[in-house]
Amino acid sequence: MSKFRDFNLKLLVIEELMYGPEPLLPVYDLPARLAERGIGDPASYVLENGLHAEVLPESRAHFEALEIPTELLARVEELCFDAGADVFRHCAPAWDGEDDLFDVRSLDDLALLPNLREVTFVEDGVRHRHRLSPGTRPPPRPGKSAHRRPLARQPARPGAPEGSPHSLTVPWAC
Template identity: 45%
Template sequence: MAENSEYIDFADPNFKLLVIEELMYNQRVLSPMFELQEFLAANVERELDFAGGIYEPIPEVLEHFHKLPIPRELADKVEELYQDGGNKVYMAITPQWDGEDDTFVITDFSDTQHFPNLQSLTLFGVDEATLEALRSKGLEADLL
């Protein structure tokens, strides 16, 4: 999408998930609110074994979030991003994710450019050099 598009074009899908966490689940300004059971009933024909555990991303849910348009007009609302293994967006994608792998690690932070009011990030799975690079942009950046 072009930069002047009404939607943000993300370079890193995992950064986008973190923005969805903030806008949909924390601020509740991105709607409709995602409800896993409703989504599965409407979009997934196979049975999922929740009792046995779902430790890998549900492809249809992951695709839903990757395709979800984030209106550019909401970018100013993002001031803080907090990445935690228990984030609701991660639990929707992988209900029993234990946070012990790199499934949701962000590798490209160029998306910070879209969020002029972003002040702080709390992250997992990044090294000190990445944190320092973010700090050099004037952001507060810490490990979880």
Template identity: 40%
Template sequence: MTRFVDFNLKLAVVEELMYGDSPKLAQWSLEDTLRAQGFGGDLWEYSADTYWDQIVPEARTYFENLELSPALLATVEQLIFDGACQIYFECCPH
């Protein structure tokens, strides 16, 4: 497994691999994950009320544990650092 020293860099890489124009990984959804755990409330309110200054723990755990092979990483040609990226919404919806 490739180890990332910077979690933010890993998020940018995962954005390209999971949510980019040519995704190579199945998309992960915080909302789907929470609903599977029995959460039935408003995702925006949940994250704003409880995790207003941090990544929702389920998202952090998922993305930290996501293994990316060197072969998969070799397919990444560009990284986009933009607050509108889907990965940031999955980490902190508000």
């Protein structure tokens, strides 16, 4: 079993393996778990209890303890950085996507995904796809204050000079 250092990157992997078109892990269903405790609306529950700005402790405990076999990690070929990911709804049901709660702080764990070939970033409903060349990985995010950093030194648009404002950037907070 592989150990993730960045909880939020692990959540993106879980999104692919648990909530993707062909789930390979048992689905964690927060609304069903809360319904068992008599809580009908997860978003209202977190808002009424001041839990809207954090990952619910029971969700964090579940996902942190979740062991993902190496064989399943090898099946992840794409990751999507999208504030609308289902896994986020099961962690923070009232999250509005406007803060850094689910920002990935380190890309070091990408080494756990040997067959990752594409990363997609969604910003304001626009999908930005980036194909990874074999052996390449996006650079780690330097500091919490920087929300955008060049992903690659190749222009995002034909004819855009290297390092220009038109180079592909990573929207850390989608």
